[in-house]
Amino acid sequence: MLRYYTAAEVEAGLDYVRLIDALAESFRRGGEAMPVRQSYELGTPDKPGHLLTMPAWERGKALGVKLVTVFPANAARGIGSVSSLYTLFDGATGQPRAMIDGEALTNRRTAAASALASRYLSRRNSNTLLVIGTGRIASCLPAAHRAVRPIERVLVWGRNAERARVFAGTFCHQGFAAEPVADLTEALAQADIVSCATTSSEPIVLGRYLRPGTHLDLVGAFTPNMRESDDDAICRSRVFVDTYGGALAEAGDLLQPIAARRWHADRICGDLHELTSGARSGRLDESDITIFKSVGAASEDLAAASLLVGGWDSVAGGASS
Template sequence: MKHFDETATRAPLAFERLVPALRSAFAAEAQVPPRHVHTIETAGADGAACKGTVLIMPAWSDAGFLGIKTINIFPGNGAHGLPGLHATYVLYDARTGVPLAMMDGNEITARRTAAASALGASFLARKDARRLLVLGTGRIARMLPAAHASVRPIDEVWVWNHRPEGAEALAAQWRAEGWNARAAIDLEAAVRGHADIVSCATLAAAPLVRGDWLAPGSHLDLIGSFTPAMRETDEHCFAGARTFVDTPEALQKSGDLLDAMAAGTLRAQDIQGTLAELCRGERTGRSSDEERTVFKAVGSALEDLTAATLVWHAAASPA
């Protein structure tokens, strides 16, 4: 079995390559069973309760690959200077079950999540969208400018975080990488004045973005929350917007959607389509520059399998 560390996993996953690969994967057929979700509760060294979530996400395709990702999410890790997410990915031969490779699951998760965000924006953000506001400073958030710039002419990036020093540090990092980036101190002002695309990549349990802040023509991208207890928006974000999801599973997993449906600002039948339907041309994305759009993703094992397959093929056929 081959082993791919973080660097080797990252190398073949440039967004200019990964986003089109995801588009092809969603348009094709694959087997993606529902994820297994387990809650972990333990006592920390100081006696305080530590709570996390374990996800087990399998997928396989006719191309002959089976992949299983195990992902551990512990939102309290930030207080200890640790990432909130840790993952491993194992790729198998789908015809024999033979293990082929162990890959860096953190890198696969972050890059495929950012790529799916950009794929959604390729259908739903205005063609001239250039100002991106990112909420969050974690591994996924850090990749969003590059991901979105692969599908839209992004030339201005803002970042907000509940810890202002984190936003300042990430903005400085982005500037060093060549981005026109600034930290946003006032979230409401940033949403109202600086955002063609608002991309939320947090582990928030309470709403951050309010519906009355969002301008006509804006695109709201929600890729952080993935359980009914998590939410990044209030229920008014969905009122008057055309809402799309990555997979139907979002209607059961997303606290943002569940809250909006409970409040009556969104009905299940109001969902305009999934990524697969958009990629197959079965549903229409943005239809005017004035309409407001929302994309809610909870993640799909198909995305992980697509990324892992790219890594495998790149190793088998080096340039």
């Protein structure tokens, strides 16, 4: 029967260790099909609206599509501007299997993809994480990174100091030694891993302040006009991406230094398929500065949804037996 999975069920059913491994296997194999995300305008001149569709499938196994609506005017109504829903179908019969809270699925798999990259790119003894941003994806990042590295200390920086303080308190309840920070430059000097999840259109992380050995995880900027790092950060680093196609179409952190002729796409050192398959090496030296730039991939949604539904099916089957 078709079942709806709530945000709470997504969080309970997708522990990071298993989810990271599922994403690793998906990237290692390489998805059979993942068409470019489509965007449709469907609002009015005074109240714009957009529908995004993100399909992916593995023939004979599973297929799914995430539907995302963006209605910026909703903020004035006191409701969310972005809504999403994921539908998973059986790959052999085409029958619908599940409808899933899209935001929770996206947040969980995005953080897991960052942790997967960190497995190859951060130093093994990394124990201090700097989280830049105080949104919903940012709230997932410490737990995800802790699944692959011995993270003990979490520093939190945000434009809203009170939200940063609240976030730090939440991370303390998760078992981290967490604290808000006001001086971002000072925090960058202490961090082993910097995970940035914002909607900034101006650089926040400046390359001249990155110390050798740092791993920079750029999650938030997902359009050519957005960026979280400056040209110097990109030029000083060994850069990796989730997928070449997505990054070179949407990642302003890379497209802007390319346009300025400060950097070139052929300097990308690898993507998650190449890292997980062993085709490319990750960190080569303890002093490397590494960057992982993600914009999201529909194959991640499919892998996460399949793991979620399969896990709950196993529980249900065990209970009935």
